[in-house]
Amino acid sequence: xxxxxxxxxxxxxxxxxxxxxxxxxxxxxxxxxxxxxxxxxxxxxxxxxxxxxxxxxxxxxxxxxxxxxxxxxxxxxxxxxxxxxxxxxxxxxxxxxxxxxxxxxxxxxxxxxxxxxxxxxxxxxxxxxxxxxxxxxxxxxxxxxxxxxxxxxxxxxxxxxxxxxxxxxxxxxxxxxxxxxxxxxxxxxxxxxxxxxxxxxxxxxxxxxxxxxxxxxxxxxxxxxxxxxxxxxxxxxxxxxxxxxxxxxxxxxxxxxxxxxxxxxxxxxxxxxxxxxxxxxxxxxxxxxxxxxxxxxxxxxxxxxx
Numbered sequence: 001x002x003x004x005x006x007x008x009x010x011x012x013x014x015x016x017x018x019x020x021x022x023x024x025x026x027x028x029x030x031x032x033x034x035x036x037x038x039x040x041x042x043x044x045x046x047x048x049x050x051x052x053x054x055x056x057x058x059x060x061x062x063x064x065x066x067x068x069x070x071x072x073x074x075x076x077x078x079x080x081x082x083x084x085x086x087x088x089x090x091x092x093x094x095x096x097x098x099x100x101x102x103x104x105x106x107x108x109x110x111x112x113x114x115x116x117x118x119x120x121x122x123x124x125x126x127x128x129x130x131x132x133x134x135x136x137x138x139x140x141x142x143x144x145x146x147x148x149x150x151x152x153x154x155x156x157x158x159x160x161x162x163x164x165x166x167x168x169x170x171x172x173x174x175x176x177x178x179x180x181x182x183x184x185x186x187x188x189x190x191x192x193x194x195x196x197x198x199x200x201x202x203x204x205x206x207x208x209x210x211x212x213x214x215x216x217x218x219x220x221x222x223x224x225x226x227x228x229x230x231x232x233x234x235x236x237x238x239x240x241x242x243x244x245x246x247x248x249x250x251x252x253x254x255x256x257x258x259x260x261x262x263x264x265x266x267x268x269x270x271x272x273x274x275x276x277x278x279x280x281x282x283x284x285x286x287x288x289x290x291x292x293x294x295x296x297x298x299x300x301x302x303x304x305x306x
Contacts, residue, residue, distance in 0.1 A: 119173070
């Protein structure tokens with residue numbers, strides 16, 4: 001799907017509040033259709049796997065889906081697959097700063113533990129959910145127990161959730177969802193690839209929550225994209241459901257965060273199309289973005305948080 005910047009500006013001129021509300025409502029409707037299917041299949045498939053590349057809105061989509069299923073009477077639990085990273089050895093920790101450790105690799109996942117716990121939950125057995133500490137690259141002691149009863153659902157969310165080398169339990173036990181930005185933005189001769197929209201999301205998120213400069217996030221762009229093309233994209237066709245997480249108003253909101261800084265970073269050809277598109281869009285204040293918006297995962301103020 002393509003959308004022109006002139007069309008976005010036209011919607012803004014007609015009324016920002018309605019534009020945002022209608023966009024959010026459309027996303028929730030599309031997600032609710034998936035929730036209906038999951039509910040229908042839940043007697044046989046109580047475990048949901050949700051995957052997507054960095055900046056795709058996985059976390060918020062998983063929590064939105066959890067809320068929908070809760071409201072349908074199915075108590076739902078969301079677990080981040082990041083907790084199943086294997087602890088790094090002292091030698092591996094010393095190599096982190098050299099870039100010799102592939103942090104995107106599915107080999108970082110403790111596959112044996114992950115699959116055993118998925119199987120256990122499906123069979124109604126109790127598990128102790130691990131907790132990974134990113135500061136120490138170790139697992140912390142965890143007392144978080146989980147045992148699901150009839151009608152309850154578990155969502156496992158992570159970049160490797162659709163990789164058959166990582167998830168080895170039978171497909172008959174699970175439902176699979178892929179989320180990402182699929183829409184392209186057009187502005188004259190420019191066609192902005194969805195990966196650039198996810199880059200903007202990451203730049204803002206990393207600046208807000210990870211004390212990382214826009215330049216630092218940009219410098220990671222090539223390696224992150226390479227990892228996604230290698231480890232995530234090949235498996236998206238395995239999904240039972242897929243959903244485009246693009247919000248038509250989001251780039252107009254990002255304009256206030258990014259545009260001045262992008263002009264200062266004009267030495268990077270990666271940002272030329274992003275800067276040109278943002279220049280062409282009318283701005284939207286974050287005050288207009290409601291807490292139920294998916295983009296709050298990146299700009300803050302959202303209701304869907306852990």
